Amino acid sequence: MKLPGHDAIARQADEHLLSRRVKLPTKVVDRPFLQVGKRLALALLVLVATAFIVYADHDGYNDTSDGGVDLLDAFYYATVTLSTTGYGDITPVSDAARLTNIFVITPLRVLFLIILVGTTLEVLTERTREEWRQNRWRSALRDHTIVVGFGTKGRSAIQTVCVTGLKAEQVVVVDPSVKAIDAATAEGFAGVIGDATRSEVLRRAEVQRARQIIIATQRDDTAVLVTLTARQLNKGAKIVAAVREEENAPLLKQSGADSVITSASAAGRLLGLSVLSPAAGMVMEDLIQQGTGLDLVERPAVKAEVGKSPRETADLVVSVVRGHRVLGYDDPAVGTIQPTDRLITIVRASPGAQVAPDIRPLPRA
Structure with missing residues (x-):
């Protein structure tokens, strides 16, 4: 239901x-979309730079359709060249244009491919690594x-x-x-x-x-x-x-x-207690703040405490956990502490110190 x-x-x-x-x-790293966006922006920058390099020496190129190379033709040539398509309709014919292709445009082509392929590989690697981390986390949990x-x-x-x-x-x-x-x-x-x-x-x-x-x-x-x-x-x-x-x-x-x-x-009881006695309210708030001032902890009875009454222990015992029962320190049913008892005590907190594994702070409201 x-x-x-x-x-x-x-x-x-x-x-x-x-x-x-x-x-x-x-x-903390950049978000995936931000990383891809940065790489695309860099790839476009390489494309634009290549197009202007070609246009700056457009007289050294030949277009089979009309012979001349304008700005649009330069962008077209940069696109097919960087993507390694190479239709061959626009070609460098002068020595300067060919040298520019060898020493400038070819490195830009390699850089362009690294940016695009690197983005794909990084996404795939990140996905694989995350799946591997999750599988390892699950198996160890x-x-x-x-x-x-x-x-x-x-x-x-x-x-x-x-x-x-x-x-x-x-x-x-x-x-x-x-x-x-x-x-x-x-x-x-x-x-x-x-x-x-x-x-x-x-x-x-x-x-x-x-x-x-x-x-x-x-x-x-x-x-x-x-x-x-x-x-x-x-x-x-x-x-x-x-x-x-x-x-x-x-x-x-x-x-x-x-x-x-x-x-x-x-919270309401704590408010009421603070109205009746601000000092008592401060003590209770101290007890419910773990790790500072006074702490309420549950721990097993030690051998030296067995056979004694709760009031005879070194720690301030407020309750005794016996089986499934929680008995007050003054409950006649407690009698003396037994080896299997667990004691709820008030102890002085040590800042920065960790509690022993068998000592449990009590649940907080």
């Missing part, structure tokens, strides 16, 4: 005719992170997961906007242009081999459809989705999301 807004997004992707494209990070939507939420999510040491090569951005994908590739991420509610688009992002999927779309109904599609293609990936309205969070859970962040409600 299609939800409202799905057809509009699908039409947008079709209009761009880019839903089948994968863009990998590349060095494993356990990566897919981010659907490269808006404010998507960018912030990528910044957070990259703090853990995740490389840019392991992040794939999916977005129907060409500008958004261009921005993503400029930052070093691979991009897939298209509507993520379509299975074929997510398959181009290798969703079946992804470890985690972050859904940060602009619309809640789109987030639901993307979650359903992603869960169908990958049963084991961790899916985290953001919604604007809290009433849509249960629907995201039913669709297969492991965690749902309500952005509007979270």
